[in-house]
Each structure stands twice: as C-alpha cells, then as structure tokens.
Amino acid sequence: MSCTIIAGGTWGDEGKGKIVAYLALNDKPKIIARAGVGPNAGHTVYYQGKKFGLRQIPSGFVYEDARLLIGPGVLINPEVVLEEVKLTGVGDRLGIDRRCTVIEPSHIEQDRSSEHLKGKIGTTGTGCGPANVARVNRTAKLAEGVPELERFLADVPKEINDSLRRGESVLIEGSQGFGLSLIHGTYPYVTSKDTAASTLAADVGVGPTKVDDVMLVFKAYVSRVGAGPFPTEIPQEKAEELGIVEFGTVTGRRRRIGTFDFDLAKRSVMINGATQLTITCLDRLFKGASGIRSWDQLPSEAKEFVEKIEKELEVPVTIISTGAALDSIIDMRAQKL
Ligand code: IMP
Ligand code: MG
Helix, strand or coil: CCEEEEEECCCCCCCHHHHHHHHHHHHCCCEEEECCCCCCCCEEEEECCEEEEECCCCHHHHCCCCEEEECCCCCECHHHHHHHHHHHCCHHHEEEECCCEECCHHHHHHHHHCHHHHHHHCCCCCCHHHHHHHHHCCCCCEHHHCHHHHHHEECHHHHHHHHHHCCCCEEEECCCCHHHCCCCCCCCCCCCCCCCHHHHHHHCCCCHHHCCEEEEEEECCEEECCCCCCCCECCHHHHHHCCCCCECCCCCCECEEECCCHHHHHHHHHHHCCCEEEEECHHHHCHHHCCCCCHHHCCHHHHHHHHHHHHHHCCCEEEEECCCCCCCEEECHHHHC
16 A cells, blocks of 8 residues: 545545544554545544544544644634644644635635525535635635644645655545535535545645555445435435434534445446445444454345445455444455455
8 A cells, every 4th residue: 555545435424534544553654644625524433432523633643653634625624623633632743734725714604604505505514615715716814824723834745745755655535425526426416626536636735646546435325414316315214224323423414314326336436446445334234244354254145235336336345344443344455456
C-alpha cells in the first residue's frame, strides 16, 4: 500500500470511519489525510470502549504515529475542529492546509433558513453549501486568516507528495458517497461538491498518477438521509423487522433504508475507478456473521451475498466488516491481491 483512497460507494454512512481506523492501525501509514466536503460528514469510530463521531479530524487518528492532515479542498468549521482536537488529543500531529475554506456562522444561518436547502434538499444544516458558494464567488475566508488555527497551518499537498516520493504510505479518507456527488449523483438531491475518488485526490493535492488504490466502501444494505431518489428503498416497518434502524451522526435524523443497489454500485465502481471493495455491516444482514474474522466461518448465505457482489461488480471484495469493534473484520487482501 502506498497511496490509497477510501471512498463511499452510495449516499454516505457506509462505515468508512471504521474502515479507515482499521487500515490505520493495521497498515501504519505515515499520513492520513481527510478529503471530501467538510463537517457535514459524521465518521463513527469505536475505539478502546469509546464512541467517536468525527466530522473533521481523520478517523485514522487512532494510529498514534500518523500525521493527520486536512486537505485544502475540505471546508472547515474552526469551532468543530478545535472541539475535536480536544476530544481526540491530536493537536501536535494535526495539519490544516492554509487554503481550506472557512465555514462562517452566516453560512450555517443561510443553510438552515433556506427553504430550498433545508426544506427541499434536506441538507445537514452545517453551512457547507453556502461556504462552497462563497469560495466560488471568491469571497470566502481561508484557514490562514483564522488566528485560532495558526498552530495547525500546513502545506498539505507538499507534505503528502514529499512523503509519497520517499516511498511512504498515505491514506486518503473521503467523506459522503458517490450518490451525493454534485456532478455524478442524484442532482439536485446531492451535496455541494463532487464526492468521487478523483476529486478526493484533488482535495488533498495528489495527482491521479500518484494513486495506487481506490477502496470503495459499501454497506451490505443501503441508507440515505435527506430527500432524493432511492430505487431500492424499503418501508421503515420492513427495515425494523430486519433489525436495521439507523440515525445520522451529525443531524440525528432517521436514515432511510434499502437493499443493495447493484445498478448504483456498478456506476459507482466505474466512476471511482475502484480497485478493491469493502462490505460493511454484514452482521446486520446475516446475524451469524457477527464478529466473524475469517471467510471460512461466515454463514453460507453471507458468503453467497459477497460472491454475488464480486461477480456483478467485477472487483475483488478484500475487506468485510462484521461488527462495530475494530477487530470485527475479515481482511483478505493478502490472498486476493
Ligand atoms: P449538505 O451536504 O449538508 O448540503 O446536504 C446535502 C445532502 O447530502 C443531504 O441529503 C444530506 O443528508 C446529505 N449528506 C451530506 N453529508 C452527508 C454524510 O456525510 N452522510 C450522509 N449524507 C450526507
Ligand atoms: Mg456518516
């Protein structure tokens, strides 16, 4: 592994946070860099008996020797960043690019009071859309203009590219998911930026020729928060029968639930250029899969489900998550790659 991008395959909340945390502890990358839109994301990591719901700090913070970076393409809310620094204690290894766009209170106010954004689209109300508008209008404030962030300011693209030149490993953590892409997703029910792998690389200043792997993360079922098309959606009562009830990390809204969408997944694989697939929450669909750590011990229906995904999408499933704990994982990269 040298330069790997972790991207969301559907509408976000695929479990990227846990996968990044696992890869960080297991593969020991020198740098973990956050890409994606901004603090509209909520990445959940359970570590040492504690639940972390992170919106800005990379989920790989659990690996203590990694430098943690936030790329210039990512929106930052200084208040959220400082809160998470306190929560995680990572202040001395965090770097924020000086060119990051700053979300201001007025952006949050606009997001929350707009009938179109909050009412029709169902945004997270975190000010991301209006802040991206300000950047496009060239009126936005940048991280370098915020005294409270002074100690963290960095040149993220330079750090990452220098590290790659030295042959070190870098993990790029995306946020949101393919279906929420402003360009490729279910417009207008999308977020305020492209969310596919090429943009994630651009967010942290890495050129396409420097990326080795794109790991696309899918949940064993699909969820969506906010409005918009959802072809494989099932009624809430059906989801409850299956024991699948989820709430958003950032907004607390109940997530809509559906079955695995092969058409969406195929397009997502194509546009992300996926080289590996991860399936999370397999235990929530197949109860016998809970906590399993080897392929052979999975129930046969669970194996058939994973094999069908591999066959249809024509990309190897290398990592399967079977529970919230970081060690509830089946890592088949050594056999499959
Ligand atoms: P915004 O990104 O806050 O403007 O919200 C636009 C749409 O993207 C809404 O449907 C949100 O629910 C959705 N969205 C944005 N970020 C995430 C995420 O991290 N997970 C899931 N949905 C998200
Ligand atoms: Mg989330």
